[in-house]
Amino acid sequence: MKVLVTGGAGFIGSHYVRTMLAGGYRGYESARVTVVDALTYAGDRANLPVAHPRLRFVEGDVCDLPLLRSLLPGYDAVVHFAAETHVDRSLGDAAAAFFRSNVLGTQTVLEAALACEVGRVVHVSTDEVYGSIAQGSWTEDRPLEPNSPYAASKAGSDLAARSYWRTHGLDVRVTRCSNNYGPYQDVEKLVPLFTTRLLAGLPVPLYGDGSNEREWLHVDDHCRAIQLVLEGGRAGEIYNIGSGNARTNLELAEQLARLCGADASLIRRVTDRKGHDQRYALDDAKIRRDLGYAPAVAFDRGLADTVAWYRRHTERWPHPVPARAALG
Numbered sequence: 001m002k003v004l005v006t007g008g009a010g011f012i013g014s015h016y017v018r019t020m021l022a023g024g025y026r027g028y029e030s031a032r033v034t035v036v037d038a039l040t041y042a043g044d045r046a047n048l049p050v051a052h053p054r055l056r057f058v059e060g061d062v063c064d065l066p067l068l069r070s071l072l073p074g075y076d077a078v079v080h081f082a083a084e085t086h087v088d089r090s091l092g093d094a095a096a097a098f099f100r101s102n103v104l105g106t107q108t109v110l111e112a113a114l115a116c117e118v119g120r121v122v123h124v125s126t127d128e129v130y131g132s133i134a135q136g137s138w139t140e141d142r143p144l145e146p147n148s149p150y151a152a153s154k155a156g157s158d159l160a161a162r163s164y165w166r167t168h169g170l171d172v173r174v175t176r177c178s179n180n181y182g183p184y185q186d187v188e189k190l191v192p193l194f195t196t197r198l199l200a201g202l203p204v205p206l207y208g209d210g211s212n213e214r215e216w217l218h219v220d221d222h223c224r225a226i227q228l229v230l231e232g233g234r235a236g237e238i239y240n241i242g243s244g245n246a247r248t249n250l251e252l253a254e255q256l257a258r259l260c261g262a263d264a265s266l267i268r269r270v271t272d273r274k275g276h277d278q279r280y281a282l283d284d285a286k287i288r289r290d291l292g293y294a295p296a297v298a299f300d301r302g303l304a305d306t307v308a309w310y311r312r313h314t315e316r317w318p319h320p321v322p323a324r325a326a327l328g
C-alpha cells in the first residue's frame, strides 16, 4: 500500500502520518507514506520522524502539477490535508494564498490523481463551509454558505472534488470535521495560543463576548475517522465528522485557565473578529451509521493531556518561558 499525504507536516496531517507509521491503522502497518508539504509557517518537518524506512518527505507545493505527476504513479491513495488554515490570516493580505493553495492546490491534486490513476482520494475539509447555524445541526446535504475567505476557499475545494468525481469518475471522498485540538498544533491557533500564554501568566485575547460556539474533537479521533473514510467510504460521498462536544469560546478559555493554573482575569475581551461565525454544529449520523465511527477521546481528558503536552514542549512557545511555568 502506498499513500501520498499532502500537508503531512502540519497539525492534523502529521498526526495521521505518525499514527500510520506507528502501525495505528489496521491493514496499513506496512504502508509506504510520501508526504508533500510546502513547509509554510504552519508546517514543521520536526512534526514527523527524522528518518523512517517507510516515510519519504518531499518539500513541495500542491499547486505544482509536474511534481505531483512525477510522484504519484503507483500510489493507491492520496489523503489531502494541505491548506492554508488560519481564519484570521484569511481576513487580511494573505487571502489570495488561501484561494491559491486551497482551491487551485486541491484541483491540482485531483488532476494529478486522475492522470496517475490513483485508486482513491480523501479530501479533508471543514464544517466551516456550511456557514453559521443558529439552532440544530448540519447534515451533509445542507447548502454551502461559507462566510470567511478561509471557509469560502475550502468550499471551493469541496466543489472541485465533486466535479472530478461527477465529470471524470475520480474516486474522491470529502470529510467535513469540526474544530480539532491536540498536540503539535501551530501556536497561532486558539488552544495552543491560550495554553502557552496562560502557562506563562500572560493575558489571552477573547473575541467579542466569547459566546461563539464550536464543537471540539481530538485530532486522534479526526484522523481515525479519515482512515475509516479512506477504507470504507464511498466515492463521491461527503462525511461530517463531529464530536457533539460544544463549548463557547469563553467556556473553553475558562477550562484552559483552570488546567493551566491561571487566573480567569487573564482572559481579556478584544474587538470581535470580522464576520465571526456564531455557531457550528454537525450532524454526523451518517459516518457513525455507515462506517461505525465514534469519538474515543473524552474531551476533559484530551484537553488536559494537550495542556500537559504544551507544558512539556516549551521549545514551541512563541514567547519566553518563565521558570515557574516550565516547572509547573
Ligand code: NAD
Residues within 6 Å of the ligand: 006, 007, 008, 009, 010, 011, 012, 013, 036, 037, 038, 039, 040, 041, 042, 043, 044, 060, 061, 062, 063, 080, 081, 082, 083, 084, 085, 086, 101, 105, 124, 125, 126, 127, 154, 176, 177, 178, 179, 180, 181, 185, 186
Ligand atoms: P495546518 O495549518 O496545521 O497544516 C497545513 C499544512 O499544509 C502545513 O504543513 C503547511 O505547510 C501545508 N501547506 C499549506 N499550503 C501548502 C501548499 N500550497 N502546498 C503544500 N503544502 C501546503 O492545518 P491543520 O489544522 O493540520 O489542517 C489540515 C486540514 O484539515 C486542512 O485542510 C483544514 O482545512 C482541515 N481541517 C482542520 C481543522 C482544525 O481544527 N485544525 C478542522 C477541520 C478541518
